[in-house]
Amino acid sequence: MSEKDFLPLSPREIRSRGWDFYDFLLVTGDAYVDHPSFGHALIGRHLESLGYRVALLAQPDWHGPGDFLAYGRPRLAVLVSAGNLDSMLNRYTAAKKRRSRDAYSPGGRGDLRPDRATFAYCQRARQAWPDVPLVIGGIEASLRRFAHYDYWSDSVRRSILVDSGADLLVYGMGELAMGEIARLLAMGVPVDAVADVDGTCRLVSSTDGLWDYVESPSFEAVSESREAFAEAFRIQYEQQDPLRGKTVVQRHGARWLVQHRPARPLTTAELDALYELPYVGTWHPRYDEAGGVPAIEEVRFSLVTHRGCYGGCAFCALTSHQGRIIQSRSEASLLEEARRMTKRPDFKGYIHDVGGPTANFFAPACADQAERGACKGKDCIGWKACNRLVVDHGPFLALLRRLRELPRVKKVFVRSGIRFDYLMADDDGTFLEELCRHHISGQLKVAPEHVSPRVLKTMNKPPRAVFDAFRRAYGAVNEALGKKQYLVPYFLSSHPGSTLEDAVELAEYLRDIDFTPEQVQDFIPTPGSLATAMYYSGLDPMTMRAVHVPRDSREKALQRALLQYRNPKNYDLVREALERTGRKDLIGFGPLCLIRPRPGEVLAGAERGGRRKRRPSSSRGAGPGRKR
Structure with a gap:
């Protein structure tokens, strides 16, 4: 394959095609992989199929406009996406530490995109061409389209459309909305007159002329009141349907954010056509020397x-x-x-x-x-x-x-x-x-996430009994087939609704099924989710009832350690959690105990074997320095 099999990724590639103009500059925070699992490839190929000329600018230098200016002015618009992930989630862990690798960058390099990439790229695009229409989309823009809680700054931020200075925001998967925007711009419609496109957001100075809309509490209100934040989320959540959803407006200072209802679902024929476009199926040759782009390996x-x-x-x-x-x-x-x-x-x-x-x-x-x-x-x-x-x-x-x-x-x-x-x-x-x-292939990964009824209801996951029934059925089928295939359940720590007592209950369950998770995922409050609204507001937006939220770093560490209580490194944390919850009966030598006592420690009678009768586990807890 050659560069000409891809969308052009440089000014040189644009010139090599003999183009005297191009329509759209598609800017992305990911390396260019021409595969339909990557949003830039989907949108780029879709626009190409509609007859437009599209050039890609992947992972530009965001410190100045040079990379933008080198392409020359696009005829219709600059399209900006942070990439397949929210750029803050891509760059930081739940503990807000920088990640060393980025699977969407060549060779897995971790320093090729900025924080809040959509905002950074929009700044450079405006600097290069102040009057060229600027449209943002992708997962980062989509889930930050309203005033939202940002975990990494621990604050409520304005809609990304306001902060980025873009003209339009495309939310959702975007093909239908982007096709309509392209059609209108090509007809000469000014970008500020592109209105009423399903699957888009815009800013207006007045709600005059809008009809059949619902109003969400303003940015100012949700910044000051957690109850208003929860109410705003509920209103926005309830309208996310392409058939019954209404326009939603949210005031930001002197302007109004207008979210038009979601774009209709694609038909089977439309979805087929989208996935049958001429994708190369791999990364651009530019990245060969770096060893390619790791993210393609999961989907190739x-x-x-x-x-x-x-x-x-x-x-x-x-x-x-x-x-x-x-x-x-x-x-x-x-x-x-x-x-x-x-x-x-x-x-x-x-x-x-x-x-x-x-x-x-x-x-x-x-x-x-x-x-x-x-x-x-x-x-x-x-x-x-x-x-x-x-x-x-x-x-x-x-x-x-x-x-x-x-x-x-x-x-x-x-x-x-x-x-x-x-x-x-x-x-x-x-x-x-x-x-x-x-x-x-030897194991099946499933996600029960928790076992406490209180937490499962908050997560909207099925009761523990359903997972237990599935676990038994899975084991029975594999036994009948003569196969040794394992079940790998995923569990989430510190989700809203989970108390330390719930985390102990989960640890006991892991003991009973004789399973130690290799990895534990802490809940990360990413924009757009119901649980994030709970995390910030302390309320379930659907009922307005109070929800316990593990925000304290110590409590989160205790909950996480309980899921891996057999790891000797977690001994002190597990012990602290058991003492805090009044469960010292789980410290001892009995089959129900999670950890052993410290050397020379004298236990009370109730602490020698656990106070609740459960099916004994073949595994024992590990005390300080003890190897399993």
Whole structure:
């Protein structure tokens, strides 16, 4: 492959095509990978398919306008995205420490994008061409479109549209909105007259002329009142539906942020066409010397089957970005992509993943969504499933069977998330049997996240009994198949609603199932999620009830340590947590104890074996200096 197979990535590549103009400069915080899992490739190829000339500026020097000016003035607009991740999440851990690697940069380098990349790039674009229309999009812009809590500055920030100085904000996946914006700009419509485009936000000086809208508490109100912040989130959350959603306005000083309702879901034909554009499928040759771009390795031989998720997890912002209505590709399109994949010289016979945000949510939750949208104030699945939820693994299973039959395909894996509660709601056990027989590589990762009823309700995850039932079913199927395949559950520490007592309950559960997580994920309050609104406000926006929030760094460290109580490095933290919660009965030598006493320590009788009877674990806790 050559540079000409890609969208132009430099002024030289623009000149080599003989272009005397180009329409859009697409600026991204990621290295250029021409694969549909990367937002810049999706939008760039989509605009190209509509007849526009698109040039990419990937990871520019943000200290000055030089990299921008070198491209020359674009005819229609500059489009800015921070990349596939929020730039602050990309650069910092839950402890607000700088990450050393960036999987979306050549060679994994960690210093090629700025903090708040959308804002930084917009500054340079305005400096280069003050009067060229400036449009922002991507996950960072999408989830920061309203006044929002920013964990890294521990403050409420204005809409990113206000701070960036851009003319328009595209939220969601963006193809339909960007196509309409491009059409209007090409017709000569001034950017400040581009209005009423679904899936966009703009700023206006007055709400005169708007109709059928709802007003959210202002930036000033949500900055001063946590109750107002929670109320604003609820209003915004309830309108994130393309069929029943209304325009939402939020005052920022003398101006109003106007969010037009979400763009409609793509049809199957439209989604197929989008994924059938001429992507090269790998990084631009510019990055060969650096060893390429690590992020492609997870998706190079994977198939995206659909968009959207109706899972409703409180800690996930997908509802505000892709929405709750599933949009699926056709089996024919997916099979054709797989056939092309198998012809690549580096294909080794393995399709690494088949799925979307949730692999087995392959179709809309119910037929009603096509006419009415997703229900307001009701969840499709979560702590409790809706009685109208359609549970059918048949279409997804049929696709997997067809993929297994393709020449040169040795194995088809399903590695994107499986919702075990949806699977357990299926009376037909065929999918679980074939999943275990054909589509697992030694272990299946699932996300129960917690076991405390209080925390699970706050997370909107299913009760512990559902996970236990799935764990038993998974073990039984693998035993019947004669396979040794493990279940790897993910658990989240310090989520809103989780007290230290809840964390102890989770530690006891891990003891009982004889499992020690290799990694523990602390909850990170990323913009746009229900849990982040809880974290900041201390309230559940849907009920306005108070929620315990682990904000103190010591409490967060204690909760995290309890999930890995067997690690000797965590002994002091685990002990402190048990003493704080009055659970010194879990310090001792009995099978129910989490840790052993310190050398020479005399225990009271109740502390020798644990006070609650549970199934004994084959593993013992580790005291100071003790090796397991």
